[in-house]
Amino acid sequence: MPGLHIANGAEPTDSLPAFVFDIDGVFIRGEKLIPGARETIRLLQRRKDPFIFLTNGGGHTEQSRVEKLGQRLGLTLDVEQFVQSHTPYYDLVPEYGDKTVLVLGAQGDQIRDLAHKYGFKKVLTSSDIMAERPLIHPFPEMTKDHHEKYGHLQIITDLLLSRGGFIGTKSPKNGDTSLPNNGYQQDDQPKLFFCNPDFQWSTEYPDPRLAQGAALAALKGLWDEITGGKGDLLYSIIGKPTEPTYVYAEKVLQEYGKKLHPSLEIGTVYMIGDNPRSDIAGANDFESRCGYKWKSVLVETGIYVPGSVPAYQPDHTAKDVKEAVQWVLRKEKLANGAE
Known part of the structure; x- marks a missing residue:
């Protein structure tokens, strides 16, 4: 045409x-x-x-x-x-704008400020959880900056195994073969959203660098190990x-x-x-x-x-x-x- x-x-x-x-x-x-x-x-x-x-x-x-x-x-x-x-997350605001959300993916208050500007009112970061429960990280002797960068996988798995999203709890439904997905993520745990599936991206470095998709791949591997291969990781994903x-x-x-x-x-x-x-x-x-x-x-x-x-x-x-x-x-x- x-x-x-x-x-x-x-x-x-x-x-x-x-x-x-x-x-x-x-x-x-x-x-x-x-x-x-x-x-x-x-x-x-x-x-x-x-x-x-x-x-x-x-x-x-x-x-x-x-x-x-x-x-x-x-x-x-x-x-x-x-x-x-993450621009399509504007469409999530009507459902989650007044609910507590945990946002991950950047240091300090940068990601919190971004979520607030999108319209999410109750926003937590990994730093908030570390401040409340400093021993949640497997290596508490590490610096605060290290926690912010590398504590995400631990926090995510804790929440996905929890009862109703309460840190420090474990759902009795985990591993229950009578339930869908053998009981995993069946007890009002937080819903998991990912953006950017790219495994690698191009920088000035000669070879491609790992991107956010690599974090998802790592989480899938951890989840498979934690559940003994009996629970699929349930999540939603956007991005090309x-x-x-x-x-x-x-x-x-x-x-x-x-x-x-x-x-x-x-x-x-x-x-x-x-x-x-x-x-x-x-x-x-x-x-x-x-x-x-x-x-x-x-x-x-x-x-x-x-x-x-x-x-x-x-x-x-x-x-x-x-x-x-x-x-x-x-x-x-x-x-x-x-x-």
Whole structure:
């Protein structure tokens, strides 16, 4: 479905493509800007093509993250274009906003402040639990900073084995073969939510580094050992490549597209990313709720090793984000596509 370039700010009469971009390994690698990143965004802004950023990163508000990315690119970006791994947790506020929640994943009050800004009113961190029960950590002689960084797995398993989420208790239902999941996580324990399934991510280091998905893998291994393999770890997860994340992202993209061009219907959405297991897999499997056609483009500036066989095949592979966008614009036969 071809689209029309907006030469003089006139409203288009046909659909044109939209873009969903990963960030790490596509626009930046560690603290360094990838060549062609700034020119690519400037081109799309000039053309008024709809695009959003969809990252498995997080730990800060969308506003602070979009400002930082904008500073790196030397461009002004809209917070409405930015979806982080935990952005869909806004949808949990109606159910959990007034309940006590334990948030993990960052040091000090950073993660607490983020949860408060999302709308969660009663927020605990691992530091709060350590302060109340300092012996909960297996190595109490370690420093407070060490506790904050490495006490999460101990606290999580304690809570999942507890009675009703009370630290220091053990559920009598654990191991009860007459109950679902052999009684594990069947006694009003806290529900477990994860964002960012990525096992690895791309930094300036030559090899990929472990990401939050590695923490989930570690917890699964511990849980299997603790339960003797008799209890599945029950949890919910968002972030690429999960379907709820793409549903949320598509809704954001649709709203942003309408903001740019009220009379325009998006035709094809191109997911451009560096990670076959998240960016590419998610786009390939996603069934649009808006009638869009999703395609995937893999770039060679991040996780993916050029020349290797990706775990999930993209619709196209490009050297970098600039080449990827140029390929899309040529493919869609839009004006200035060779720019």
